[in-house]
Amino acid sequence: MSTLTSVSGFPRVGCNRELKKVIEAYWKGAVSLEEGRATAKELRAKHWTLQKNAGINLIPSNDFSYYDQVLDTAILLGAVPQRYRDLNFDNAEDTLFAIGRGYQGEKGDVTALPMKKWFTTNYHYIVPELDDASALQLSSTKPFDEFEEAKALGIHTKPVLVGPYTFLKLARTSAAEELELNDELLEATAAVYVEILERFAQLGASWVQIDEPYLVLDKEDGDVAAFQALYEPILAARSGDVKLLLNTYFGNIGDVYETVNALGFDGVALDFIEGREENLAALKKFGVNDATTIFAGVVNGRNIWRNNYAVSLDVINTVRSVTDRVAVSTASSLLHVPFSTAGEEALGEDVLKHFAFASEKLGEVRDLANLADAADDEVLRSNQALFDGSRVSADPAVQTRLDALTAADFKREPARAERQALQREALNLPLLPTTTIGSFPQTKEVRAERAKLRKGELTREAYDTFIKQQIDEVIRHQEEIGLDVLVHGEFERNDMVEYFGQNLNGFLFTKNAWVQSYGTRCVKPPIVWGDVSRANPITVEWSAYAQSRTDRVMKGMLTGPVTILNWSWPREDITHERQTQQLALAIRDEVLDLEAAGIKVIQIDEAALREKLPLRRSDWHSQYLDWAIPAFRLVHSAVKPSTQIHTHMCYSKFNDIIRDIDAMDADVISFEASRGDLVVLDAIEAANFETEAGPGVYDIHSPRIPSQAEIEERIGEILDKIDASKVWINPDCGLKTRGNAETWPSLENLVKAAQAVRTRVV
Structure with a gap:
């Protein structure tokens, strides 16, 4: 048989x-x-x-x-739960979608x-x-x-x-x-x-x-x-x-x-x-x-x-x-x-x-x-x-750079408390500063222009002019609603990992290799084929342009090395640790170039840090955290004390690694919390968390628009656990997948809520 x-x-x-x-x-x-x-x-x-x-x-x-x-x-x-049954949809699919993505309409608001x-x-x-x-x-x-x-x-x-x-x-x-x-x-x-x-x-x-x-x-x-x-x-x-x-x-x-x-x-x-x-x-x-x-x-x-x-x-x-x-x-x-x-x-x-x-x-x-x-x-x-070992040859320059690393390359000076004081003075932000996670809605128009460029139907000059127009518009809108730290919207990016991979040596890209991430959201991970290094500056031109268009603080947006690896198809012929260190050096080059271009706040997203944490607790440090956390520090350790380093994480359980997250030595972290009922706040309070934090105050994966009162209540829950001097107000993730009709009213309510609470705690 x-x-x-x-x-x-x-x-x-x-x-x-x-x-x-x-x-x-x-x-x-x-x-x-x-x-x-x-x-x-x-x-x-x-x-x-x-x-x-x-x-x-x-x-x-x-x-x-x-x-x-x-x-x-x-x-x-x-x-x-009964609240979804009470919507009384005529079919099972609509109930399922309401549970998965929320609902706001004639049948109710959940x-x-x-x-x-x-x-x-x-x-x-x-x-x-x-x-x-x-x-x-x-x-x-x-x-x-x-x-x-x-x-x-x-x-x-x-x-x-x-x-x-x-x-x-x-x-x-x-x-x-x-x-x-x-x-x-x-x-x-x-x-x-x-x-x-x-x-x-x-x-x-x-x-x-x-x-x-x-x-x-x-x-x-x-x-x-x-x-x-x-x-x-x-x-x-x-x-x-x-x-x-x-x-x-x-x-x-x-x-x-x-x-x-x-x-x-x-x-x-x-x-x-x-x-x-x-x-x-x-x-x-x-x-x-x-x-x-x-x-x-x-x-x-x-x-x-x-x-x-x-x-x-x-x-x-x-x-x-x-x-x-x-x-x-x-x-x-x-x-x-x-x-x-x-x-x-x-x-x-x-x-x-x-x-x-x-x-x-x-x-x-x-x-x-x-x-x-x-x-x-x-x-x-x-x-x-x-x-047979002939698929790829090592890059001697990458290997030499890795071999030259010392302990000092993984440690930022001075200590975080001293840096945070310098940053408050340099940035002059109000209490409970407001910001977003980085991306703004990628409309059909944005995707269409990118497709035209890819097909040769649009010149690079015309495409760049279009992107600058999008940046100008999103900056103006952010200023109008009163956000404190702005972003340029990331309109030039197809994906937070693929975009970086396209500017790194050692990556390959597919045409249609999509994988489901959640609901109807699909991603197309790049492939790590060989040794990785930065081919050219990646984000500097767009971030510098955006900063030149506003007097407010503009945040530079990068994807961190652990997330790039975790959201790519990694090699199997060398360790994940070695691949992550290669990526860390490439992103480190980008961080230092952003700083030299006058960007005072730089966000290095590690959305997927928790994702590859071994399932057995005994393996957490020896097989992952002992090299993943230092890799993040390698990225930002050489910046000036006054440069504020942010990171972002989403849709994971953070409570049991909260001290390891603090050990990343970022100055500010934003993270998904709205769908988790802010349970991470207890862990932050118990750990005497040193990093300033922005727990997401509303869920961007739902089409519903949160009210000002709803967000004020969320902020109140956060302030019950974290001192106001360490709290940032932001959505729980990037806004790329949302529409403008949902995004701007939600952000207006976020800013108004922060301003209202600010008057009560000052």
């Missing part, structure tokens, strides 16, 4: 972002809901057929979502639920809200409908569900507190999953995949017992021929594998990319239950580089030394990689042969299963030629 193949999940936005485009058109009233549903159905059929034709045995269904799979799960389980990073990825999930276990009940037919939809096409799929343990660990109460995993909650949750499995048994499903990525995190007291309490009734209630696959990814489950193994799942999927050594050690120590097939996750769902077949086969053979029941699988969902390398021929065959996107990874899964069954020397030779 040939080795079974499985895919954990597949990208859903489409090869040309069809889902994004139709949903956003629906939001604007340009298409009907039925047209949106039809597009979604076409995409599902296309993706199932693609996997079937690639020879995948267990093809996922219910991995599709209009917005987010965790939000879908909340709706499936009936965990929809903010969105919080949004957080999905483990160590750049995908964002909607945090479920649950106060009452009695509310839990099977409340949606989506998983069953999509299973039947695939069956009608002649494709027998493997339904995928977010697992009950992961769902409950991610969920919060309405007071933003962790759920108490008591017996009532565990029993109610398990009962819904039992009902789901019974329904799938009736429909004739062969396998059901339940994703439990939270198992790879450190366990708190009671976690293992809660996991057992959830799954014992679920496994006991299995009926028909349905087999249950426990899917884990993003790390190892070595500390709980013995429990998992004893429960007797039909399949257990283990990540042999990010959790290889620990998972293999657990298999060798505890063996494999006689009822269980191990799904070996050997095809990376989070990178774009070709699989090294020799390495993967070694893992498969090691697993086979423990059990002969082995399937070949992706290590995680392919949601986190682009759709296909088709259409990227401009990169050239010598480059493209090194890449495998989602569609190509299907072939890798099939190849590895075939190779596990029978050796094929030609396939192996062709694959191994990709890893």
Whole structure:
């Protein structure tokens, strides 16, 4: 019997972002809901057929979502807060969108639920809200409908569900507190999953995949017992021929594998990319239950580089030394990689042969299963030629500069308190200064002019004139509403990472390699191909121009080295630490040039700092923070004391690394807080945080416009925890994705709120 193949999940936005485009058109009233549903159905059929034709045995269904799979799960389980039910929409999709992005209209005014990073990825999930276990009940037919939809096409799929343990660990109460995993909650949750499995048994499903990525995190007291309490009734209630696959990814489950193994799942999927050594050690120590097939996750769902077949086969053979029941699988969902390398021929065959996107990874899964069954020397030779070390040569100048670094290059003088006093005098800003995070709306006109330049339909001179007009207009508008520290709007930038990569040596760029970040938001990460250095000044000309157009303080805007790496496709032939140091030196050059051009405030965004923090606390410093934090300091350590360094972070949990954030030695940090109910303020207060802080006072990922009173209330909550002399007032993120009709009224209310509060605290 040939080795079974499985895919954990597949990208859903489409090869040309069809889902994004139709949903956003629906939001604007340009298409009907039925047209949106039809597009979604076409995409599902296309993706199932693609996997079937690639020879995948267990093809996922219910991995599709209009917005987010965790939000879908909340709706499936009936965990929809009453305020969203009270909107009384005629269809489920509008309720889903209101939960995910907020709603302000004739049916009511609600903010969105919080949004957080999905483990160590750049995908964002909607945090479920649950106060009452009695509310839990099977409340949606989506998983069953999509299973039947695939069956009608002649494709027998493997339904995928977010697992009950992961769902409950991610969920919060309405007071933003962790759920108490008591017996009532565990029993109610398990009962819904039992009902789901019974329904799938009736429909004739062969396998059901339940994703439990939270198992790879450190366990708190009671976690293992809660996991057992959830799954014992679920496994006991299995009926028909349905087999249950426990899917884990993003790390190892070595500390709980013995429990998992004893429960007797039909399949257990283990990540042999990010959790290889620990998972293999657990298999060798505890063996494999006689009822269980191990799904070996050997095809990376989070990178774009070709699989090294020799390495993967070694893992498969090691697993086979423990059990002969082995399937070949992706290590995680392919949601986190682009759709296909088709259409990227401009990169050239010598480059493209090194890449495998989602569609190509299907072939890798099939190849590895075939190779596990029978050796094929030609396939192996062709694959191994990709890893002969000849892909890229080191840049001697970059290596020399790195080797010359000393401890002094990572430390800024004088101490922060002294610098902050000098900066207050130099900048002469009012109490509670107002600013934005950097970008302003990128309108259709802005994107159209950039496209014309790219296609050669517009001269560089004409394009630059257009950008200057945009900058002039946004400066004028900021001055009119009374913002204190201005930005130039970033109209010349396509993306906060890609734009910088285009001005750095060592990067490559794709045409259409989009990846979903949140909702309908997609990003197109650049590729780190070789050693990195600055090719030319990147932002200096535009920042200097903007400062010349106003007497107010103009903030220079940069992307930090950790974020550039985390939001790119990094190399695999050298360490992340080494790549980040290369980037830090390149951005350091830009910082010093901005300062020389007269820019007194420079923001170095590290939006993704938390994103790649290891999931196991014991690895935080040794494997990440011990080099990531110094890399940021390397960027700004040489500026004058009077130059104010800002940074920005978004949509992550900051509380447990708040002291490490302070150790970045920035002068000011702004961060997302509006969707997190400002819970980070307690951590700031407890840590005696030295950095001045701007917790976001409203959510820019929602189309609703916050009132002045709403923002004043937020500012009051901030001042309850942080001294007014250290507080900045700003939105929670950049405004690029919003429209002008929402942006300017919101900012006017922000400024008025800050001014009103300022009069009360002076």
